[in-house]
Every structure is written in C-alpha cells, then in structure tokens.
Amino acid sequence: AQSVTQLDSHVSVSEGTPVLLRCNYSSSYSPSLFWYVQHPNKGLQLLLKYTSAATLVKGINGFEAEFKKSETSFHLTKPSAHMSDAAEYFCVVSDSTNDYKLSFGAGTTVTVRA
Amino acid sequence: SQTIHQWPATLVQPVGSPLSLECTVEGTSNPNLYWYRQAAGRGLQLLFYSVGIGQISSEVPQNLSASRPQDRQFILSSKKLLLSDSGFYLCAWTTGFGNQPQHFGDGTRLSIL
Numbered sequence A: 001a002q003s004v005t006q007l008d009s010h011v012s013v014s015e016g017t018p019v020l021l022r023c024n025y026s027s028s029y030s031p032s033l034f035w036y037v038q039h040p041n042k043g044l045q046l047l048l049k050y051t052s053a054a055t056l057v058k059g060i061n062g063f064e065a066e067f068k069k070s071e072t073s074f075h076l077t078k079p080s081a082h083m084s085d086a087a088e089y090f091c092v093v094s095d096s097t098n099d100y101k102l103s104f105g106a107g108t109t110v111t112v113r114a
Numbered sequence B: 001s002q003t004i005h006q007w008p009a010t011l012v013q014p015v016g017s018p019l020s021l022e023c024t025v026e027g028t029s030n031p032n033l034y035w036y037r038q039a040a041g042r043g044l045q046l047l048f049y050s051v052g053i054g055q056i057s058s059e060v061p062q063n064l065s066a067s068r069p070q071d072r073q074f075i076l077s078s079k080k081l082l083l084s085d086s087g088f089y090l091c092a093w094t095t096g097f098g099n100q101p102q103h104f105g106d107g108t109r110l111s112i113l
Helices: none
Strands: A003-006 A010-014 A019-021 A023-026 A032-038 A044-050 A056-058 A065-069 A074-076 A087-094 A108-113 B002-009 B010-013 B021-027 B032-038 B042-053 B055-058 B065-069 B073-080 B087-096 B108-112
Touching: A003 A087, A023 A087, A023 B042, A032 A065, A032 A074, A032 B108, A044 A056, A044 A074, A065 B065, A065 B073, A074 A087, A108 B042, A108 B087, B002 B087, B021 B032, B021 B087, B021 B108, B042 B073, B042 B108, B055 B065, B073 B087
Parallel strands: A010 A108, B010 B108
Antiparallel strands: A003 A023, A019 A074, A023 A074, A032 A044, A032 A087, A056 A065, A065 A074, A087 A108, B002 B021, B021 B073, B032 B042, B032 B087, B042 B055, B065 B073, B087 B108
16 A cells, blocks of 8 residues: 655745755555645646656756655755745655555645745 | 646535536546545545546545546536535546656635535
C-alpha cells in the first residue's frame, strides 16, 4: 500500500526567505511523486513530478524537490518566498500496486509574512 | 493544449434535491477521468474514476453516482442530496499511461441547506 505523510500542517515564512515543505512516502514499488498547490476555492495545480528520472526535480514558479529513496522523502523547496506562494500544498504518491491512483498527504498550509 | 472545465463553480441546494455536476476535457482523447471530494479542512477523497465511455468504478459507497456518456464528459449525480454531501468537488483527468500526473479542474463548491 502507498501513503504519504506531510510532516508540517502549517508553515509560516517571511517574504524573500526560503521555504521547505517536508514529505515522506511509503510505497512498495517504484513510486511516482508529485507536488500540487491549491489556492483558495481553486483546483490543484501541478508544481512538479518525479517519475524515476533525475532525483532533483525542478518545477514551476521556482520550486524544486529532491527524491531521496534511502530516506523515503520528497521535500519541496523554494529559495525565496513570494506573497503569491501563500496556499495549500499537497504531496502525492502513486504506484502500479493501486492502478496508479493518487494517495494525497493531508496538506501543508503556507503563509507568507510581508 | 488540454483544458478541463467544470460547472457550475458554486451551487447551493436544499436537502433532498437532485444534483448534476459536469466536467469536460478538451484537447485529448480517451482520458482517464476522476471525481474527488474535498471536505473543509480535509484532504481529497476519490469518489469515482473512469477509463472509458460507460466504464465507472466507485471508490466509496455513498449517495452519489457518476456517468460517462461521451469520451471527454464526466457527470456526477445524486437523486437526493444529504447534508453530508456538502464540499468542494473536483474533476481531474490523466492520460491512460501509468505514472502520469492528474490535471484538475477549478472545482464546484456545493453547499447543502
């Protein structure tokens, strides 16, 4: 069975400082991992994906994530937070054992202080 | 490019009334289609998915049903809404190939009175 744990339910950062959102996963087989962002009353937007290619994945809006198999982690980072980054972020895993259905983390709410 | 449309964006319905939410995808053929519900302060729950016309898989026994009358159209329905059906409903699509990401619509906010 696959699952995802987002280690922080809420992260608060100052504008211009780095952002780190932590995610650990559990998967029996080679997983695919994704980060999505959701702004209020909007759908989920794909930030980046890992599908067994390079372990350091670059996404949109300056975000990147590193897949670490030994630590079963897929943490999301951004060097400098912008006010528009305030949103909820979901770490998601899928693998072939569950017909590639998505398993979502509980989400991390990011607030950005001016 | 591919796009996904959901409507309506918001809906307020009385308990016991019927429901029909529609989702359409443009720019791709034979997508896998999904309906999710997101309750306030909670994660996403997969309700239904479809790998082709007329093929519906249900993930959670409930008051809702889904249909796929056309290749790129996915409909979520209910004959009689319950208070517990309130939430944010999201439609998503992906190609039929294994590990590709899902792409989400903007959702429908459903409030039951």
